[in-house]
Amino acid sequence: MSYVLVVLGFFILALIISNVRIVSQSNAYVLERLGAYCATWGTGIHLKLPFIDRIASKVSLKERVADFDPQPVITKDNVTMMIDTVIYLQITDPKLYTYGVISPMNAIENLSITTLRNIIGELELDETLTSRDRINNRMRIVLDEATDPWGIKVNRVEVKNISPPKSIQEAMEKQMRAERERRESILKAEGEKQSAILVAEGQKASAILKAEADKAAVILQAEAAKEAAIREAEGEAQAILNIQKATADGLSMIKAVSADEALIKIKSLEALQKVADGQATKIIIPSDIQNLAGLVTGVAEMVKR
Numbered sequence: 001m002s003y004v005l006v007v008l009g010f011f012i013l014a015l016i017i018s019n020v021r022i023v024s025q026s027n028a029y030v031l032e033r034l035g036a037y038c039a040t041w042g043t044g045i046h047l048k049l050p051f052i053d054r055i056a057s058k059v060s061l062k063e064r065v066a067d068f069d070p071q072p073v074i075t076k077d078n079v080t081m082m083i084d085t086v087i088y089l090q091i092t093d094p095k096l097y098t099y100g101v102i103s104p105m106n107a108i109e110n111l112s113i114t115t116l117r118n119i120i121g122e123l124e125l126d127e128t129l130t131s132r133d134r135i136n137n138r139m140r141i142v143l144d145e146a147t148d149p150w151g152i153k154v155n156r157v158e159v160k161n162i163s164p165p166k167s168i169q170e171a172m173e174k175q176m177r178a179e180r181e182r183r184e185s186i187l188k189a190e191g192e193k194q195s196a197i198l199v200a201e202g203q204k205a206s207a208i209l210k211a212e213a214d215k216a217a218v219i220l221q222a223e224a225a226k227e228a229a230i231r232e233a234e235g236e237a238q239a240i241l242n243i244q245k246a247t248a249d250g251l252s253m254i255k256a257v258s259a260d261e262a263l264i265k266i267k268s269l270e271a272l273q274k275v276a277d278g279q280a281t282k283i284i285i286p287s288d289i290q291n292l293a294g295l296v297t298g299v300a301e302m303v304k305r
Contacts, residue, residue: 021046021055028094030056040094059094063155068109070161073120075128079168083120084161085112087143089154096151104150108143112157115142125164132159 022045023029029041032054048055070084087108091097101107119138120128128135136157144154164172 015050016047019048019050019053021048026061028059028061030059030094030098032056037095037099057094057098059091059097061091061094063088063090066105066108066112067160068112070163071113071116073117075120075123075125077124079125080165081120081125081128081168082161082163083116083159084163085116085139086158086160087112087154088156088158089147089152091151092153093151096149098151100150104147104152107150108147108152111146112139112143115139125168129162129164132162135159 023041023043025043031038066087070082072080073083074080119135139157140154147154
């Protein structure tokens, strides 16, 4: 009897241990009881009833990345291209995720394909290539609304790659090459224009500086000539003053010796002698020449005595 109790005890213990579940971080268990939803287990240790409770699903609450294969889409201007998208999503409600839809990831893939085709069908080729942010935002909004009943939150959508047909790629390369050549020509023309402007401005500045230098030289020459004329006039004025002063001094000396008339006559005779020594053909003799001769004789006799 004791053996049966021991075996029964071990059986009950093993049964309890086998029905203990530990839920790790960022995970959730969906529990069913008799085939119906019972509870959602979060992080921690849990015990289910044997033969009655069943774990319907184990759900990871971490953000996951869904990278789908490139899909062919047609633009508004009838260009077929391949577009590869990446969806970042997270399960927010394990119950809805478990019971909301069969194969949720497959459903999201098909929904993303149809949404992408609808969005690209409204855009032309150029808009498609330059409107990645617009495409990403529209897809995220549509997918987030559609997956909300499934307990899934779409955080963001990224268009990873857009591959136009080869003919379109060649045409785009030619267009880009032509655009680069056009920009190069414009930059070259702008450079030549700027160079010509700088050369013209340099020549203009040089001409202005030369004209200013010539003007300054003329002004300096005029000032120098003016200064020379002033100094020459001052010299002449000073010479005249000196002559006048010498004459005045001579007259003062003549008056001092009381020989005014006699000396004047002698000086007149000397002047007459100088005139006679010149090249003149006519000589004017003063009327009082005889008196002057007598004066000279008297002076000579006085000198002899």
